[in-house]
Amino acid sequence: MLFGCHLSIREGYLGAAKAAQRMNASAYQYFPKNPRSLTVKNFNQEDAKLCRDFCEEHGIFSIAHTPYPTSLTPQPEKRDITIKSLLNDLEIANAYGSAGVVVHFGSPIRSSDPLAGYQLMIEMLNKVLSQWNEPCLILLENTAGQPGTMGTTIEELVQVRSLCDYPDKIGFCLDTCHAYASDLLNGDNLEHFLQKGENLNYFEHLIAIHFNNSKYPAGSGKDRHANIFNRGHITEKQFDELVKAEPFKKLPFILETPSDEGIKHSDEVALLIKKWG
Template sequence: MGGIRMLFGCHASIREGYSGAAKAAKAKNASAFQYFPKNPRSLSVKDYDREDAALCKAFCKEHDIFSIAHTPYPTSLTPRPEKQKLTVKSLLNDLEIASVCGSAGVVVHFGNPISSKDPLAGYQLMIEMLNQILSRSKEHCLILLENTAGYPGSMGTTMEELVQVRSLCQHPDRIGFCLDTCHAFASNLWNGDNLNEFLKKGEELGYFDHLKAIHFNNSKFPAGSGKDRHANIFNRGFITEKQFDQLVNAEPFRNLPFILETPSDEGIEDHEEIELLIHRWGMLQ
């Protein structure tokens, strides 16, 4: 009797190029990976190796490997005025690179508040930025909005916000979601014990219809802590194996890639953790 083959992976360096990142992921027995399309600490526009990016796409297609890109750390959808043009150029560059690499999308963190007097200002700027970027981009890959890890009630911690921002943009079909399990736990969106409520709300809002990837991380702090500190899945985290079992087996997640962003220097390396994930959940019935 057959089952569902789950996709597990990790972050991969582009030190040896985009095709090198794909090959490194395969060497770790990963069926999915994430990468920074350029220097993760800069918004500079990269004149990338198009041939190498095309080789990455071909390699992933040949070996049935899923990939997503992640914007550099300084990227914000609510940047200061002097950073807005640079941010638009940088994200257009990220989308182009990811598209040539054959990636499903580019993960972008949800924005931050920009005005204590006007709580809607941050959302309005996000929508303006997304409209600018997507009206100029001709690439097929998506912008994937990621939930944030703030305290409950912080900007970007609810599915309602994510869905609403997407729906108010001029090109909602070009926007999807990436769910970070540590962030969800930190913000009490999913606290390990409210899965049924979480699933019901996500289905009602249509959130799961546009969820494309999972950042699969445990949390070094309890639910509702607001702290973005990732832990390994089976080691030193506050999310239990039983709680992960329930999440992974839930219907909306059974065909999605789970990509680790966990520490590789705390007793377990990426390839070892991927093997544990495959052993535990590699084939669901």
């Protein structure tokens, strides 16, 4: 099984890959550029090749995550810059050999028209992907809102993908904290979740897991990540059932947990490998 965590590119993209290798991680995630900016970034193609070759040599899987301001339902004045930024993220991630770029599901834009947010999402995805023809995928991530909030169900994720003009360029990333916060997974409904995911072909396009515990109970709607083995409401037994479920056995589990609450990421990855690796 593949375990890893989100890593900084402060020492460069190759530096992040080497950091993953030093902690015996077989997967990692990174921000392709400043996480607080939509500015288009130039990058070094030679460094990209070195990083890609290093990951291939050591069997390390990677994904990128779009900067925080990225939204698939942006205000009109931010739509062009968001499209350019997303294409830049895809270009960087593809050059460094990453499987995909995680993008948060959109949010409502008009309370009077619940479908408007979905329509804008599909429009934005089509505009980006009409200009993209490389292997790196956009990975739609489930939302952590209250049950019924936009982006909290498998049906929505699958339907948005299927309604896009380029579904083969879209995959999914499942965040366990978000799923718990939205009641998509609540600790008691794993079999129902697995059956629904299979019926809707969700797992066929699931590329990675954001492996996070939750600081709040199921259905709280609160996106507060906790470490896997302490201070969280998802129990070790519930995680054990999830990790061992058939659709997840060969997927990368990537931590986005706190690194300053009693355990470092390197130690947490070591615990995951010891228990499930």
